Amino acid sequence: MFDHKPTLTGERVTLLPVGPEHVEGLFELVSDREVQRLTGSHGELDPDVCRAWYATRGEHADRLDLAIIADDEYVGEIVINELDAHNLACNLRIALIGARAFGKGYGTEAITLVLDHVFAATPLHRVSLEVYAFNERARHVYKKVGFVEEGVHRDALLWDGEWHDAVTMAVLRTDWQSRSESLA
Template sequence: MIDTEALRTQPELTGENVVLTQLDESYFETGWEALREPESRRLTGTHTEFTPEQVRTWLAGRPGLDDRADYAIVRKTDRAHIGDLALTDIDKDNRSASFRIALNGPEFYGKGYGTEATGLLLGYAFDVVGLHRVSLEVFDYNPRARRAYEKAGFVREGLQRQALWWDGEWHDVITMAVLATDPRP
């Protein structure tokens, strides 16, 4: 059974280098910058152009939901907002969810922040919320993310051929998942 109250109240999750805290409108400025950062847009395959009002409204609506969990990733040393991640598309009957993560720019890549944040969220998903399966999609041009997901326990399950059109060419989407019963790194 899924603990929807755990989703609604979303506890802060603390790791060695990052803290996951409820994503809300207080993260607008850095979130808005990240949505306009070209490499972050490419790595997430974001074609949509958002308005500031759309982003503010979306952020304000994150707290208190019982069908997803949206977290800001903040660096533990200085509480700088370095990205966000989420459990989405929660299927209560099948105890499954989708996962997504985005760091706010290249200055945060390759430092282990994403790997640590992913591990924290998976612990919450399996041990607190009660999920059995968490899945994700990653683009073929992002091997760094694939390695980070594998470190967190995700296993490649499939390939969606030529599912993303980006910069004038087609790219494959790799599907990965991790189960509550899989070994934890």
């Protein structure tokens, strides 16, 4: 479904297929303690693991991994994965590199660009995600672009001795089309 890895361009960000040239940014992203907390990522990654990961993403037709570039700098990644071709569904995940990328509209624009692409270039009907309940900034962005909260996974993350819920959200093709028509 994602044989072609597009470059998507907005006003603030450009989304490029990830590659070895983005490894330094990826390593900074996954090493940031606040990003780890917001994504529930336990453990450390090795730079060589990051390099191997980004070097092979283009080979996978069941996913779309894009680097988020702003002002010629890597500021994060956005990924469509967990493709369920039978049910025309997938997962979306996004991570920004930390405080220097937060609050600038990069995430909102990246998500909008990806959803525009997914619903225009594929037959996918449903894009879902999970976000931790404490991540109000992300939940606000997801709602703003059209995701609907569908449920809660109670005590899904144990972080620093505390349990946190995960909120499931999704946007359907019909939601996106209605949103697009109302913005036109």
